[in-house]
Amino acid sequence: MFPNLTIPDFPLSFPMGGIDIAFYAVAIVMLVTAVFTVAVKNILQSAVALIFSFVATAILYLLLHAEFIALAQVMVYVGGVVIFVVFTILLTSHLGEDAFSTKIPRLFAAFALSIAFVFVMIKCILPVESLSSGVVSAPEGYSGLEQFSLRLLGYGPDGFIIPFEVVSVLLLMTLICAITIARKTKDEVEKEKAVK
Amino acid sequence: MERKVCAHIQCRLGPMRLGWHGTIQTVADVIKMLFKEVYAPSGADKLMFYLAPLIVLIAPFIVCALIPFGRNLVVADVSMGIPLIIAVNGFGVLGILLGGWSSNNKYSLLGALRSGAQMISYEISFTMILLFVVMISGSTNLMSITLGQEGTILDWWIFKIPVLGIVAFILFFISSTAEMNRAPFDIAEAEQELTGGYHTEYNGTPFAMFYLAEYIALVTNSALATTCFLGGFLPPCIGVAFVDNYLNMVPGVVWFFAKVYFMIWCYMMVRWTFVRPRVDQLMDFEWKFLLPVNLVLLATGAAYIVIWG
Incomplete structure (x- = not known):
């Protein structure tokens, strides 16, 4: 069917240590909660499932010795994004109503897209040599907070100061935008005064 | 108590x-x-209803594990203590929101929304003060933050940096009071307006869990204040060798809990002394006063470290 695709030997080895078992267990939890997020009818329940999926991702990061990314994941996604999602759901949604149903063509398109994605991933990732024989963990302290921030603010060859500052400008822009939207115009202020 | x-x-x-x-x-x-018998109100989302108290308990217990109670008395001596505390604090808001919504009661929902908005806002200043502490102590590990204050009473972070330390301590006190939903910032469960806030519909063990979470949060926040500003388990030495010898004989745990109880007592005094502000006053206070003051504090702290540090 696909003449070009030579399926490589299945490169995943299973050294069953405690960490590996934990990794796969957490990964399974993550996948199950992710499926729940999409499949559950109640929108708030799906938000909660999303949270557990994010937490599981954070635990995966922890197992890979990327502590800071794990904490940032919990801080930004669980503490920030999902809380705001829950907030907007509570404030706006019609929770009593029936869940919207997806139409068949859309379902089919989504299915085809995900199959295509899996196909591309397998085709591109499996042949990469260094992935199957690379170093498993980074050197000690490589992803620690100090190293991390030093590299983030460094302006040497390893530094990331320019992207960092660009991102901060982006954040500043969003802040200003939020204020402009929330700000009362002169008309509104006068109306309020008139009411009083 | x-x-x-x-x-x-x-x-x-x-x-x-x-x-x-x-x-x-x-x-x-x-x-x-x-x-007491545990039951959910009719029309409540059962799963969420029983999940919420569990989620609320996560944050205080994790923070509890990070606090160093003595020189060798700490459950988890992780290098990123402060970011972890900030990260897990988000779970508290989540539990309260879920609990309020799943009770299927308009008072609960109102209480949960108020408290969620309040906790999200005050979390910012809470985080910023912790950032200030991290900045002056140069570490995110709670143990080394404590050990950085070794010496006399004047080496505690509250006194070591003139004026700024005390200002930071007061700001920490205010924002942690609001973060815990305690009076005078307890608009979330204002009895006179909302019956009981987000846990109106809870009874028996789930209610006990909400209650427990609140009080453990009180203890952990006091412990955090003690660790970050009041020298943790270090005795309050005054620089006179004779007195200091006696003070050093008392084990660190005793000092730690003495300070923690002092902080708890302060929180309680505040609770029963001040009146409750309105919701909009509370939000104005955070966004228009605390946040700018915190930013100024951070900037002056940085300047202090660069110039004299």
Whole structure:
């Protein structure tokens, strides 16, 4: 069917240590909660499932010795994004109503897209040599907070100061935008005064 | 203890019958709670309803594990203590929101929304003050933050940096009070307006869990204030060798808990002393006063470190 695709030997080895078992267990939890997020009818329940999926991702990061990314994941996604999602759901949604149903063509398109994605991933990732024989963990302290921030603010060859500052400008822009939207115009202020 | 302090301020006796001056009243209350029947109101989302108290308990317990109670007494001595504390604090908001919504009660929902908005806003200034502490101590590990204050009482972070330390401590006190939903910032469960806030519909063990989370949060926040500003488990040495020798003989745990109880007592005094602000006043206070002050504090702290540090 696909003449070009030579399926490589299945490169995943299973050294069953405690960490590996934990990794796969957490990964399974993550996948199950992710499926729940999409499949559950109640929108708030799906938000909660999303949270557990994010937490599981954070635990995966922890197992890979990327502590800071794990904490940032919990801080930004669980503490920030999902809380705001829950907030907007509570404030706006019609929770009593029936869940919207997806139409068949859309379902089919989504299915085809995900199959295509899996196909591309397998085709591109499996042949990469260094992935199957690379170093498993980074050197000690490589992803620690100090190293991390030093590299983030460094302006040497390893530094990331320019992207960092660009991102901060982006954040500043969003802040200003939020204020402009929330700000009362002169008309509104006068109306309020008139009411009083 | 809360009820005793409350009664004391209001010139009452408080619970007196159980044990000496009512010392085992708490135990009796807990037993009563545990024996109550657990049921959910009709129309409530059962899964969420029972999940919410569990989520609320996550944050205080994790923070509890990070606090160094003594020189070798710490459950998890992780290098990223402060970011972890900030990260897990988000779970508290989540639990309250879920609990309020799943009760299927408009008072609960209102209370949950208020409290969620309040906790999200005050989390910012809470985080910024912790950032200030991290900045002056140069570490995110709670153990090394404590050990950085070794020496006399003037080496504690609250006094080591003139004026700024005290300002930071007061700001921390305010924002942690709001973060815990305690009075005077308890608009979330204002009895006169909302019956009981987000846990109106809870009873028995789930209610006990909400209650427990609140009080453990009180203890952990006091412990955090002690660790970050009041020298943790270090004795309050005054620089005179004779006195210091005696002070050093007392184990660190005793000092730690003495300071923690002092902080808890402060929180309780504040609770029963001040009046509750309105919701909009509360939000104005955070966004228009605390946040700018915090930013200024951070900037001056950085300047201090660069110039004299």
